[in-house]
Amino acid sequence: MSIITLDNVTKNFGGLTAVDHVSFEVQEGEIFGLIGPNGSGKTTTFNLINHYFQVSSGKIIFKGQEITDKKTFEIARLGVGRTFQVVKPLKRLTVEDNIVAASFARESSFNGARNVAREMISFCHLEEVAHQKAGGLPIAGRKRLEIARALATRPSLLLLDETAAGLNPSELDEAIDIIKNIRSKLGITIVIVEHIMKVIMSISDRIHAIAHGATIAEGSPAEVAKNPTVIEAYLGSDYNMERFLNA
């Protein structure tokens, strides 16, 4: 069953078309990768789903309900969680309080919210920094806090925006494990934007590639990696993708 459907979604900023008739359908339980070169419109697509930007034309349907014109907080309440590429921790609150604030989306009592928060803290391996101020966390911690906070709102769909960027190799492996666990243990569908090929190729079931706001390919990671248009968009017309992946 499809959990979210984008139907010819377009976004114009003045004369610039940032997202150009993009359509895709994500199935429940999938990990769906969204890739494309810098400035291709991936984050804009997320911002349209969350309604940080108003869609210019087209429709977004979440669980059979049209959410194109719903407000950001309403979409979050319906069950779309997201992380930000440029992380947005609540800096002067502790890590735990950050997640408690998010847990109140589904819990009304403080104790209930804190229990959810503690669950998410251990899920994202944040125990050691739970009582530190979020503003003092290094980047890996901030990225995991973003995930924990989004999970605490109990979403059924999670939009991950470059949660692996800026991590070192061991942190990267940890991040991949967390993302895999989100689906396997929490049963949450994931749409992931990522530049690091190791991450996106290893965890996605299907990949949707865009360039200059328009769809250029969709399919399994292997299919997309071999797609000449994708290779051209990323690397120019004369490059061996296999070699790139194995490097």
Place this chain on the structure above:
Amino acid sequence: MTTEQTNKNPLIAKNEWFIILAAVVLPFIFHFSPYIQGLLIFIMIWTVLGSSWNLLAGFTGLVSFGHAAYFGVGAYVGGLLYFHFHISPWWGLLLGGPVAVLFGYLLGLMVFRLRGPYFALGTLASAEILRIVFGQEEWLTNGHNGILYITTWVSKYPYYFVGLAIALGSVLTIKLVMRSKAGFYFLSIREDEDAAEALGIDTKLYKNIATIISTFWAGTAGAFYMIYMGFIDPEVVFALHNISIITILVGIIGGVGTIWGPTVGAVIMVLVQELFRSAFFDLAPSWVSRMHELAFGLLVIFVILYLAGGVVGDWDIIRKRLHFKRAEIKE
């Protein structure tokens, strides 16, 4: 708010009970002079006003430069009832808060479209507009002649206890709110409005809730001021420098975004002002009495430079410094 402040902790902690008890009992044991009572009553009024401002600015991130608007409206509710209908201004104590909330909502329709410094300027302008309107519309407000009312009691003790009740009411309701979902939502909005929306927080609604609580207590403080002083005019209750700005400074000195900060700020502000105004009880030359604003200004600069969290917010730093000095003396 720290995570240690869980709901397991009682609303009023042990040492807080101690201070409250002292505030209630001490006036019965020692006979405070009317002068001291007067100072204490002003501390109460500033506590309410400072706490009200702090909920909006310190906890929700909406820095108001126009809290005199709600204070003045609250004061004028009782004043106008008396002036036009000869109804006791004590009704103002009940109605001042709600009417201030109404004004807060109407002004909010304009200023909530603004963010950051523009919001601050919008609130400043709205208080100034009210000051001028209340000064000009003599048919309604008696203009600059103000409204005079013979106070109910000669003794200040009853006012002391009414003031104490209002001050405790404001601090404790804010403390209660800050332990709840709404409190966490206020903090989230302060830290990052976009992130707050992504967490499912209706930021507009919660900003309005913070404004309602804040303006209610600011209006109530104004109403109490009217009853206690027996005289109000627009230049006093809508004053930019004497109300709006001092409210902010009380918050900054005590500790922005702390529950008891404004109370501590109110104590410090009233004491410093009184020490200088009275030229250190006439021990210093008389020109010192003209320096109280300067002294307070210097104090604010000191706090901003060295104790950005205010006395309560940076209490740990202050305590460490004191311990350090004591250890030095011992050596």
